[in-house]
Amino acid sequence: MRIELASLEEGRGHFSHTYQPQDLQLDDGRVTLCGVAEVRGTSKGSGREAVVDGHVDACVQVDCDRCLKAIQLPVSSDFSLEYITGGDYEESQVAELTEDLMAVAVFDGETIDLDEIVKEQLLLAVPTRALCKSDCLGICPQCGNDRNADECGCEQKELDPRWSALRDLMNGKS
Ligand SMILES: [Zn+2]
Ligand SMILES: [Zn+2]
Numbered sequence: 139m140r141i142e143l144a145s146l147e148e149g150r151g152h153f154s155h156t157y158q159p160q161d162l163q164l165d166d167g168r169v170t171l172c173g174v175a176e177v178r179g180t181s182k183g184s185g186r187e188a189v190v191d192g193h194v195d196a197c198v199q200v201d202c203d204r205c206l207k208a209i210q211l212p213v214s215s216d217f218s219l220e221y222i223t224g225g226d227y228e229e230s231q232v233a234e235l236t237e238d239l240m241a242v243a244v245f246d247g248e249t250i251d252l253d254e255i256v257k258e259q260l261l262l263a264v265p266t267r268a269l270c271k272s273d274c275l276g277i278c279p280q281c282g283n284d285r286n287a288d289e290c291g292c293e294q295k296e297l298d299p300r301w302s303a304l305r306d307l308m309n310g311k312s
Contacts, residue, residue: 141250154178172199188221194259200268204276213263221245
């Protein structure tokens with residue numbers, strides 16, 4: 139869905155849209171939508187700048203980093219985005235590069251792609267390390283058993299040399 143600035147009455151408008159899971163192709167292959175994603179908000183703008191404020195509600199699914207079990211994460215996030223046209227952006231950069239300007243996005247002065255905003259909000263809501271629970275035991279590296287479910291009894295050897303160095307240190311050897 140796109141917001142056309144020319145169609146806004148007196149430069150202001152409301153939008154709301156419900157995306158079906160198949161409507162949004164997220165750029166990160168780890169993340170999928172587990173239900174509809176809803177977005178609503180307001181936009182205002184003239185030909186050279188625009189502000190879009192809104193809210194996204196959705197549910198995304200990722201795999202646990204350790205045991206690969208699917209985790210569903212509710213997403214409820216507010217956003218406020220400023221857009222200026224490319225020419226204005228360059229001018230303002232020459233004048234002064236402030237923190238505020240870094241948060242400004244460039245657009246063509248006519249349309250804003252709401253799909254891109256929603257996709258970005260969904261990906262921002264996903265932590266870089268997603269765990270099904272903070273103490274997830276993960277998968278046994280030897281037999282592939284999910285160690286949260288039951289103990290497989292494999293001997294857990296510390297194969298990583300960094301760990302054995304640490305262990306030696308703690309045991310007083312060096
Ligand atoms: Zn897990
Ligand atoms: Zn095992």
